[in-house]
Amino acid sequence: MSLSLSAERREPPAEAADGAWLECIECGDTFAPFDAVRYTCDDCDGLLEVRYTDLPSFDDFSGDGVWRYNTALPLESGVTIQEGSTPLYRVPRLEEDVGVEALRIKHEGMNPTGSFKDRGMTVGVAVARELGVDRLACASTGNTSAALAAYGSRAGMQTLVLLPAGKVAAGKVAQASLHGARILEVDGNFDACLDIVQDLAARGEAYLLNSLNPFRLEGQKTIGLEILEACLDDYDAVPDRIVLPVGNAGNTAALYKAFRELVQSGALALEDVPKLTGVQAEGAAPMVEAVENDADEVRRWDEVETRATAIRIGNPVNAPKALPGIRETGGTAVSVTDEEITDAQRDLAGEGIGVEPASAASLAGLRKLRAEGVVESDERVVCLTTGHLLKDPDAAAAAGNDPEPVPAETEGVLEHLQR
Numbered sequence: 001m002s003l004s005l006s007a008e009r010r011e012p013p014a015e016a017a018d019g020a021w022l023e024c025i026e027c028g029d030t031f032a033p034f035d036a037v038r039y040t041c042d043d044c045d046g047l048l049e050v051r052y053t054d055l056p057s058f059d060d061f062s063g064d065g066v067w068r069y070n071t072a073l074p075l076e077s078g079v080t081i082q083e084g085s086t087p088l089y090r091v092p093r094l095e096e097d098v099g100v101e102a103l104r105i106k107h108e109g110m111n112p113t114g115s116f117k118d119r120g121m122t123v124g125v126a127v128a129r130e131l132g133v134d135r136l137a138c139a140s141t142g143n144t145s146a147a148l149a150a151y152g153s154r155a156g157m158q159t160l161v162l163l164p165a166g167k168v169a170a171g172k173v174a175q176a177s178l179h180g181a182r183i184l185e186v187d188g189n190f191d192a193c194l195d196i197v198q199d200l201a202a203r204g205e206a207y208l209l210n211s212l213n214p215f216r217l218e219g220q221k222t223i224g225l226e227i228l229e230a231c232l233d234d235y236d237a238v239p240d241r242i243v244l245p246v247g248n249a250g251n252t253a254a255l256y257k258a259f260r261e262l263v264q265s266g267a268l269a270l271e272d273v274p275k276l277t278g279v280q281a282e283g284a285a286p287m288v289e290a291v292e293n294d295a296d297e298v299r300r301w302d303e304v305e306t307r308a309t310a311i312r313i314g315n316p317v318n319a320p321k322a323l324p325g326i327r328e329t330g331g332t333a334v335s336v337t338d339e340e341i342t343d344a345q346r347d348l349a350g351e352g353i354g355v356e357p358a359s360a361a362s363l364a365g366l367r368k369l370r371a372e373g374v375v376e377s378d379e380r381v382v383c384l385t386t387g388h389l390l391k392d393p394d395a396a397a398a399a400g401n402d403p404e405p406v407p408a409e410t411e412g413v414l415e416h417l418q419r
């Protein structure tokens with residue numbers, strides 16, 4: 001079994017319920033979607049995907065936000081705080097400066113808790129409710145915990161989050177805390193947190209809402225659907241390329257799945273599928289390594305470091321879903337330095353778009369690939385910015401201008417300004 005944009009559609013299996021089922025991407029085994037808690041394949045432990053009896057086309061969509069796309073989702077409605085419908089900004093100066101035909105910024109920091117994780121949680125927490133579980137849990141570099149805490153509290157459910165001690169930006173911890181999550185600070189990195197929370201979930205202690213959970217990726221597909229609809233409105237074509245930061249590669253997998261379903265429904269031509277282009281920080285770049293070596297598997301990095309804490313991940317769990325997406329769309333993966341990330345964060349801020357460091361990796365990666373000639377000047381590109389500036393106030397303050405002390409009277413202020 002392998003994922004492919006042009007794969008034959010299979011007949012719905014006996015386990016299909018309400019038009020959806022779960023299917024193992026490795027061995028093809030199928031499971032009923034809501035009969036039991038299950039994150040991976042019972043037989044081979046492979047990753048699961050939600051599959052549908054009917055696939056969406058653009059005419060099916062109506063309304064706003066993530067649930068505009070409910071015909072492409074496993075439920076008709078979810079636990080919502082009005083997520084999705086985020087802006088796609090034009091940035092003419094950056095477009096000119098980077099040197100591409102068209103550049104747009106899809107700012108996922110404009111979601112209710114300030115990151116795209118809300119799109120996954122509105123679906124994932126609704127499925128948890130459907131399954132009748134009472135405690136939700138995740139490991140997180142920060143944003144997943146903020147989103148889980150908010151959506152969990154909205155649904156009236158308990159939430160437990162495991163964070164790598166000292167490696168989560170202040171805004172994110174504050175959110176998880178105020179929204180009432182129990183926060184466990186683990187003396188280890190994100191990958192260690194995920195190992196533990198997977199063990200807890202396997203022992204029935206909590207329902208896992210990391211992006212290993214296939215339902216979360218369904219919600220995140222809507223980023224791709226929104227981008228395509230907005231570009232069709234804007235310049236009457238889908239973009240040639242989408243550039244995005246990569247941590248666990250959930251978004252890469254989700255966008256690929258959105259495109260696959262549109263190709264299979266006939267709504268998107270195979271040759272029009274945007275090239276998925278992943279960006280990682282140099283200090284945490286196992287996906288880039290796999291793409292560069294044309295490897296089938298990603299090697300786990302035990303030591304990872306970057307200022308972009310949201311993508312400080314050494315073992316991207318969704319790699320088996322994301323690598324085929326990067327390859328088959330003709331995309332690539334590239335790593336950037338922390339300095340390049342901070343420069344890109346300032347560039348975006350200069351256009352009025354405030355993002356956290358990981359988000360700016362997309363623009364930094366685009367610049368690098370454009371300079372190398374991998375991205376061509378006639379391309380129409382969308383960069384995904386995944387989280388809001390206020391998530392990481394320390395990084396923003398360090399990248400920006402320093403406050404200047406002045407006396408508390410106008411003459412003194414004028415004198416200072418003239419200096």
Ligand SMILES: *Cc1c(COP(=O)(O)O)cnc(C)c1O
Binds near residue numbers: 115211247356
């Ligand atoms: C979670 C997150 C990422 C990484 O996304 P993946 O889907 O795990 O690759 C990137 N940026 C921000 C701000 C995030 O919160």
Ligand SMILES: [Zn+2]
Binds near residue numbers: 027028041042043044
């Ligand atoms: Zn399997």
